[in-house]
Amino acid sequence: MASLSLTQIRGSNSVTEFAQLRLRTQRGRSKIGFLKVVGSQGQSQGEPDLSVTVNGLHMPNPFVIGSGPPGQFIEEIEGVEQTGIDALEINFSCPHGMPERKMGAAVGQDCALLEEVCGWINAKATVPVWAKMTPNITDITQPARVALKSGCEGVAAINTIMSVMGINLKTLRPEPCVEGYSTPGGYSSKAVHPIALGKVMNIAKLMKSEFDLEKYSLSGIGGVETGGDAAEFILVGANTVQVCTGVMMHGYGLVKKLCDELKDFMKMHNFSSIEDFRGTSLEYFTTHTDLVRRQQEAIQQRKAVKNGLQSDKDWTGDGFVKESESMVSN
DSSP states (O other), rough: EEEEEEEEEEEOOOOOOEEEEEEEHHHHHHHHEEEEEEEEOOOOTTBBBEEETTTTEEEEESSEOSTTTEEEOOOOOOGGGGGGEEEEEEEEEOSSSGGGGGHHHHTTOOOHHHHHHHHHHHHOOOSEEEOOSSSSOTHHHHHHHHHHHOOOOOEOOOOOOOEEOOOOTTTTOEEEBBTTTTOOOOOOOOOGEEEEHHHHHHHHHHHHHHTTTTTTTEEEEEESSSHHHHHHHHHHTTEEEEEEEHHHHOOTTHHHHHHHHHHHHHHHHHHOBBGGGGEEEEEEOOHHHHHHHHHHHHHHHHTTTOOOOOSSGGGTTTTTTHHHHSSSSO
């Protein structure tokens, strides 16, 4: 009914190995995929500290390799916790084939079923459990709330977005196709980043208002190709940032590039740790109604000090550009 990603973190001097297993349960049968990635190098003295502690797990940087096609499938394994994994990620969001069998994203879209499955898992799990959320839902905070209240220590968002990639105008068939036929599938990579930021921001605000942030975590996923992309997720409240398509396109060396670029961002703002700026941007999100009010107040303040044009008769020929800019509220 859901797929599980099992994460193992092993430290070895200045090099850290990230190993992730993905377990997919299908009516009594289980398949496990395995993925190993070399993580970050050691921290130089005076450099920003990228390390994070999430649900009791200490990581040298906030990057996690997302579950997906880079994994291998191996034979069914029983007693997955005996393999030494440190955490489980429950994939309640897979859009490929599973929803039509009432699994994957179908679970993440049904809060009652989600609560039931989270209960089963958390009744047995002795390691932290994250629930991976689907973006293919009206309000992502509803399943996020259910997952956390049902015992999960964290949530991850987002999975891919259901889409049709295109229609071949010569053959009139959808693309990509198999023997001339296709089905909607998950859209990922850079284009989904703004959508993912919005979903993660909404979950972060929910967690800040309803949950103890010391006990729960949030992992941001979607279109991360640069350290700046990762910084944006952290600024809206993510503890960790996952990468899947980026690694598929650029290789595991992308992780070092992300670490270097994230450090550059931190140096620019004199941040010494991830916690120095995590969630900083959340307070600047508000409602449309509040934006209109703020703009009206700003206009009135400018009028009070005679800043900007007061009427059409104030336009001059020589100062046209400057006068036009004065009409902008910010």
